[in-house]
Amino acid sequence: MKQIPYAMQWIDGTDVKAVIGALRSDYLTQGSRIAEFEKKVAKYCGVKYAVAVSSGTAALHAACFAAGIKTGDEVITSPITFVASANCILYCGGRPVFADIQEDTINIDPKNIKKKITNKTKAIIPVHFAGQPCDLEEIKAIAEKNDLLIIEDASHALGAEYKGSKIGVCKYSDMTVLSFHAVKNITTGEGGMLLTNNEVYYEKLLMFRTHGITRDPKIMKNQNGGDWYYEMHELGLNYRMTDFQCALGMSQLKKLDKFVERRRKIAKKYTNAFKDSSEINIFEETQEVLSSYHLYVVSVENRRKVFDFMRSFGVLVNVHYLPVYLQPYYQSLGYERGLCPNAEKYYRKCLSIPMYPKMTDEQQDYVIAKLRDVCERIESGCEKCD
Numbered sequence: 001m002k003q004i005p006y007a008m009q010w011i012d013g014t015d016v017k018a019v020i021g022a023l024r025s026d027y028l029t030q031g032s033r034i035a036e037f038e039k040k041v042a043k044y045c046g047v048k049y050a051v052a053v054s055s056g057t058a059a060l061h062a063a064c065f066a067a068g069i070k071t072g073d074e075v076i077t078s079p080i081t082f083v084a085s086a087n088c089i090l091y092c093g094g095r096p097v098f099a100d101i102q103e104d105t106i107n108i109d110p111k112n113i114k115k116k117i118t119n120k121t122k123a124i125i126p127v128h129f130a131g132q133p134c135d136l137e138e139i140k141a142i143a144e145k146n147d148l149l150i151i152e153d154a155s156h157a158l159g160a161e162y163k164g165s166k167i168g169v170c171k172y173s174d175m176t177v178l179s180f181h182a183v184k185n186i187t188t189g190e191g192g193m194l195l196t197n198n199e200v201y202y203e204k205l206l207m208f209r210t211h212g213i214t215r216d217p218k219i220m221k222n223q224n225g226g227d228w229y230y231e232m233h234e235l236g237l238n239y240r241m242t243d244f245q246c247a248l249g250m251s252q253l254k255k256l257d258k259f260v261e262r263r264r265k266i267a268k269k270y271t272n273a274f275k276d277s278s279e280i281n282i283f284e285e286t287q288e289v290l291s292s293y294h295l296y297v298v299s300v301e302n303r304r305k306v307f308d309f310m311r312s313f314g315v316l317v318n319v320h321y322l323p324v325y326l327q328p329y330y331q332s333l334g335y336e337r338g339l340c341p342n343a344e345k346y347y348r349k350c351l352s353i354p355m356y357p358k359m360t361d362e363q364q365d366y367v368i369a370k371l372r373d374v375c376e377r378i379e380s381g382c383e384k385c386d
């Protein structure tokens, strides 16, 4: 039996052709496709500046650098996210502070953010979990009152909308981070991007992406260098994206709206299928947002059993996520169990079921039927569900 993954890319002939075109051109990296891709994503999101980087993780690191996060600073983020949303704070010497989630949206709770603010807090990294936008208006109000920066982790949320504008517009934030990893809404294999309307951040991000080096005569310390001359002003990294990845990204971007539309259709079908189920609990979208449905998460009793049975039937369900502070590394830093009760409660029952545009109706019907069957049987005490 063919397995059904929880997520999967959609690569077609036009993508392959675009990449081959780039491979046959003069530039494999640092060519013109990078700026082209950046311009297109910026236009799609309605934001001024975009900087393509080698991964979403690199983008988060660059954002924390540009935000000036340094030793002793605290940055508030969600525990229900991929570890990278918090690791970027550690890279800069800061301390991640976890604010609990809302039970209905699984997103960071603004009320809990308020409680976690101290005089060391410098920024907030809200994560649009599963593609459903956070309460950005509320988070922005808190940030303004306390003089904090906002970096949106929109790794799940390219194509999502909040109060009539696209996620990435940076209307409620200083910077937004995207990921183009293979499971995300569009892919460049590995890759990421930073979006901002702030020119100062933009310049810092560009520099950080390439070792902290500048070739801009306007800001050089030594004005007498020759044409070969460049200066390193910051300790950056090589976080560049290649031109053939940008070619793939541009080709993928053309399909993004269709991808998201298909994801929403799949979500609607799941939501209808499980609406009246007593064993399978769903999370519904709030009124003001349009999720991009990177993931579809349900809540089930006996999650471990449901997980194992579904996998044995070839449905490769997954779990997103163990609260970050429960990771052994974070435990070793002294974070304690019980820190975010809603997050821990959510984690015990959450299950990500297959969600990707390439999934067929038949595959989805199979997932729905199996999940219903498995949950009903476990509920009625049947241990052998074959």
Ligand SMILES: *Cc1c(COP(=O)(O)O)cnc(C)c1O
Pocket: 055, 056, 057, 058, 081, 082, 084, 085, 127, 153, 155, 156, 179, 180, 181, 190, 191, 192
């Ligand atoms: C995927 C992901 C990242 C990291 O992106 P990479 O491109 O894999 O480095 C960061 N945050 C969240 C929420 C993610 O899902």
